[in-house]
Amino acid sequence: MNIGTIGHVDHGKTTLTAAITKVLSERGGAKFTDYAEIDKAPEEKARGITINSSHVEYETDNRHYGHIDCPGHADYIKNMITGAAQMDGGIIVVSATDGQMPQTREHLLLARQIGVKKLVVFINKVDVITDPEMLELVDMEMRDLLTTYNFDGENTPVIMGSALSALEGKNPEIGVDKINELVKACDEWLDLPPRDLEKPFILSIEDVFTVPGRGTVVVGRAERGVCRKGDEVEILGYGTKLKTTLTGIEMFHKELERAEAGDNMGALLRGIKKEQIRRGQVIIAPGSMKSVKKFQAQLYILTKDEGGRYTPFMQHYRPQLFLRTADITIGLSWPEGTADADDKMVMPGDNVEMVCSPVHDVALEPGMRFTLREGGKTVGTGIVTKVLEYV
Numbered sequence: 001m002n003i004g005t006i007g008h009v010d011h012g013k014t015t016l017t018a019a020i021t022k023v024l025s026e027r028g029g030a031k032f033t034d035y036a037e038i039d040k041a042p043e044e045k046a047r048g049i050t051i052n053s054s055h056v057e058y059e060t061d062n063r064h065y066g067h068i069d070c071p072g073h074a075d076y077i078k079n080m081i082t083g084a085a086q087m088d089g090g091i092i093v094v095s096a097t098d099g100q101m102p103q104t105r106e107h108l109l110l111a112r113q114i115g116v117k118k119l120v121v122f123i124n125k126v127d128v129i130t131d132p133e134m135l136e137l138v139d140m141e142m143r144d145l146l147t148t149y150n151f152d153g154e155n156t157p158v159i160m161g162s163a164l165s166a167l168e169g170k171n172p173e174i175g176v177d178k179i180n181e182l183v184k185a186c187d188e189w190l191d192l193p194p195r196d197l198e199k200p201f202i203l204s205i206e207d208v209f210t211v212p213g214r215g216t217v218v219v220g221r222a223e224r225g226v227c228r229k230g231d232e233v234e235i236l237g238y239g240t241k242l243k244t245t246l247t248g249i250e251m252f253h254k255e256l257e258r259a260e261a262g263d264n265m266g267a268l269l270r271g272i273k274k275e276q277i278r279r280g281q282v283i284i285a286p287g288s289m290k291s292v293k294k295f296q297a298q299l300y301i302l303t304k305d306e307g308g309r310y311t312p313f314m315q316h317y318r319p320q321l322f323l324r325t326a327d328i329t330i331g332l333s334w335p336e337g338t339a340d341a342d343d344k345m346v347m348p349g350d351n352v353e354m355v356c357s358p359v360h361d362v363a364l365e366p367g368m369r370f371t372l373r374e375g376g377k378t379v380g381t382g383i384v385t386k387v388l389e390y391v
């Protein structure tokens with residue numbers, strides 16, 4: 001299953017990710033991936049923050065995990081959303097020194113909206129805490145916050161430790177022992193995702209590369225169904241509707257015959273040029289889904305305390321739609337027949353049903369969740385209720 005680390009900037013997500021691989025490598029379940037290998041881009045090194053989400057993998061006694069370490073910095077929420085969209089469960093990291101901070105809250109909300117059902121809490125940096133009451137307070141606040149965002153705050157495992165101690169091999173009682181406890185909590189508390197392998201195949205495209213001598217490789221997560229080498233597939237979205245053949249499947253640098261729901265994979269496509277592909281499109285079993293130009297959705301507009309807008313908006317407002325890996329400008333308007341549509345305001349904190357018209361078509365179905373963003377912040381979340389117009 002796929003999990004990962006989310007939470008406020010500098011609270012220790014990357015350190016924890018490195019620490020988990022270190023501790024599990026000692027048990028033979030991982031390759032140790034050091035901090036510098038996770039935050040490896042020059043800008044990440046220079047600034048000491050994560051910008052791109054990165055993938056590592058490890059095994060416990062009974063599970064294989066793909067783990068995505070997400071950035072916490074508010075400027076890179078976009079990367080956090082695409083990272084978290086691939087998670088079946090997660091670890092929310094909160095520093096005992098700060099307690100919950102704005103992106104602790106925003107990440108919880110987004111994780112919920114994206115469909116992450118369960119989280120484990122890791123209260124980090126306990127090595128620098130002298131007052132045990134502080135830890136109790138953070139524990140209580142985190143449970144409250146989880147409950148606020150519709151997680152099971154009461155029963156969620158909360159582990160207190162020091163990722164840095166574990167990584168440096170110091171203070172085993174708050175270091176390695178707590179990592180083992182965390183991993184055990186993940187095994188026991190996080191549910192294996194329902195793998196609806198029966199349904200038609202969908203992969204949401206995250207990235208595309210040209211591999212010399214081989215062709216175009218598309219990277220993304222298989223959301224449902226199964227694909228096999230040699231399958232006919234269709235590429236949809238952003239004005240594109242193409243048929244091709246899946247000539248190769250790759251996962252964690254291994255060539256495979258098949259991939260299934262939940263897998264992060266590379267797909268080699270016959271006769272497709274890199275320029276024909278972009279992030280946000282999907283690869284599907286031919287004919288199994290359609291691309292949409294207009295749909296209706298239930299929206300929740302965040303308050304300013306949740307990181308949202310300070311001011312109301314009217315119809316024809318144009319935020320960015322983040323749906324799977326797609327990032328598209330959309331226009332919002334009131335459903336036909338709404339009285340005084342041009343004077344109606346939407347206030348931060350409102351729940352409203354509106355018509356969404358993306359500037360590019362996108363493959364979607366009722367029930368899908370998405371996020372609305374504007375000028376670098378999340379302003380709303382939504383769920384598709386009805387398709388109004390197909391391409």
Ligand SMILES: Nc1nc2c(ncn2[C@@H]2O[C@H](COP(=O)(O)OP(=O)(O)OP(=O)(O)O)[C@@H](O)[C@H]2O)c(=O)[nH]1
Pocket residue numbers: 007008009010011012013014015016048049050051070071072073124125126127128161162163164165
């Ligand atoms: N004292 C102490 N410091 C820690 C601990 N864990 C991480 N740190 C330090 O906190 C700082 C931030 O750690 P990161 O792991 O980069 O934090 P992050 O959450 O990944 O940050 P972003 O990805 O940029 O959001 C670094 O200087 C770490 O060494 C810990 O358990 N104790």
Ligand SMILES: [Mg+2]
Pocket residue numbers: 013014015039049050069070071072
């Ligand atoms: Mg980081």
